[in-house]
Amino acid sequence: MSRSTDAEATRGGLKIVEDATCTFCGCVCDDIELHVQDDHIVKAKKACVLGTSWFLNHEVEDVPSCRIEGRPASVEEGIERAAKILYEARYPLIYGLSDTTCESQRVAVSIADWIGANLDTTTSVCHGPSGMAFQGVGEVTCSLGEVRNRADLIIFWGSNPAESHPRHFTRYSLMPKGMFVPGGRKDRTCVVIDVRKTKSARAADVFIPIRPRKDFEALWTLRALAAEIEVDLEQVERETGQPLVVWQDLMDRMKAARFGVIFFGMGLTMTRGKHANSEALLALTRDMNRHTRFVCKPNRGHGNVTGADNVVSWRTGFPFGVNLGRGYPRFNPGEYTASDVLANREADAAMIIASDPMANFSQPAREHLKSIPYVALDPKETPTTRAATVAFTVATYGINVAGTAYRMDDVPIPLRPAFDSPHPSDYEILRGIERRVQKWYAAEVRSGRWEV
Amino acid sequence: MMWWCASRTATIGNSGPVRSSPVWLFAAFDPLALCGMLRQAGIMTNETFILIPGRTSDQGCGISEGKYAQRYSQAISTVQMNADDMKRLGLEEGCAVRIRSEFGSVVLPVVAVKGDELPCGLLFMAYGEYSSRLMGGETHGSGMPTSKGMDVTIESADPSEIDTGRIS
Known part of the structure; x- marks a missing residue:
């Protein structure tokens, strides 16, 4: 992911990022002035109380970028294991997406398409x-x-x-x-x-x-x-x-x-x-x-939940709760929405991107998620990353990662990151997973298992 | 909002009006002692309230600080009640109450809301682990579990049972 530098300057030893975009809530305010010292933000001018907390508390996490079953692992190993979990599942669920860039959302939809997954975003438990x-x-x-x-x-x-x-x-x-x-x-x-x-x-x-x-x-x-x-x-x-x-x-x-x-x-x-x-x-x-x-x-809550609606809509024709299991998209809230797919014990594997269903879903949904292998991508440790089979610590969108987010009124806004992170972006992880499932799918097509 | 208060009774469990109970004598000395007395005397608040989980500034800031940090844990692990309801039920600030829905239960400290923010008969708590435990899995064909406006009952609980800090 390339970083935007056109609005950066240096003042008093601090890097100043003008017109930075806050991605905490759906307002997606793009007039923030960030003062950056090394790898942390020391001031976020014009930001509200939520935005200030967002910018000032996303420092580089000194944790492994990947854990498999709780043990530190390389990112490559993690991508391989994650792709295997998803590819071998009969009813995989891909869920979350509202706190990442549109570019990452687009790749997540592609993975869902390749593996015939059930795709849902946090919109289903929001608007x-x-x-x-x-x-x-x-x-x-x-x-x-x-x-x-x-x-x-x-x-x-x-x-x-x-x-x-x-x-x-x-x-x-x-x-x-x-x-x-x-x-x-x-x-x-x-x-x-x-x-x-x-x-x-x-x-x-x-x-x-x-x-x-x-x-x-x-x-x-x-x-x-x-x-x-x-x-x-x-x-x-x-x-x-x-x-x-x-x-x-x-x-x-x-x-x-x-x-x-x-x-x-x-x-x-x-x-x-x-x-x-x-x-x-x-x-x-x-x-x-x-x-x-x-x-x-x-009034939309998460920073890029509106982007998730847009991306999933322009890629599948429906905004959330989409099942691609038959090779074409089907939309049915109440059946293909994550709360239902989990509470009804239907999914046999999952990938959770930038959301925390282990804290926010109903007890039966959480119990089922805990019982199946799943992959989690999040900048912070959460109940969902703690219980994941493969957990990636990823760079934070808007702070470390450039890209696009949609404001709650469907206006796309560019992100201007403040500093680099040693952790990969979720875009890089998702692209790695997509490349693997594409390769395996192509091999199966060549072997005659699937007709194209 | 009198329509709501007027429909309620001013008694607790089977023990008659709470103001006639001798445990009120302890209120002036130690609120936690009062909570304990309520339990020992078998006086349980067991009536239906409507629970409204929602966003708060502290909960929002706490998410950025980290879900295992103190601010978030505190923000999601308190239930708010109208001061008149608390007085009527003999509950003091910080008393432990068991909140029970059709689908689960949690034990949290109760605090009075400032002013008239919350009408009688309603409870408020910040979204999080504990509010989720009270939700059912059914979405009624919408994909959305009923997450606001849940019927719950409350009763006094022992402070040692408080769920605070047990985020999974």
């Missing part, structure tokens, strides 16, 4: 239900630049950017002075809808506390009000926890807005209703365009 909803309803959307320059009504639904995307307010949504909102914050109205009064709610002009697990009912109440359909006062209050007058006030604000946007989070997708909640929100956004300009956007 996967929204991905299903996009297919059913469509998405009226825009870039964050349009929000910055135009939006005068900003709604956050089931999302807490004050803690999950700390620069969202200042860089993209609430605070900036934009072309059509020259007054910045005072030209914008902010509404937060959530089951608890989050830190984001404190920044809002209007906070609407909603009953837990009743987002679907609240969204359909708003759809009814948008269409001026009469609704039952008592039922609305009983179901949503708020009287109709609160929802009518919100609808009046939405209709009066010049440019409205709804940012929605996992408060919708992880709770009762899941994709039905996202569908209702997308449909409400579509409905609102009969009255004014209205868009919506999921």
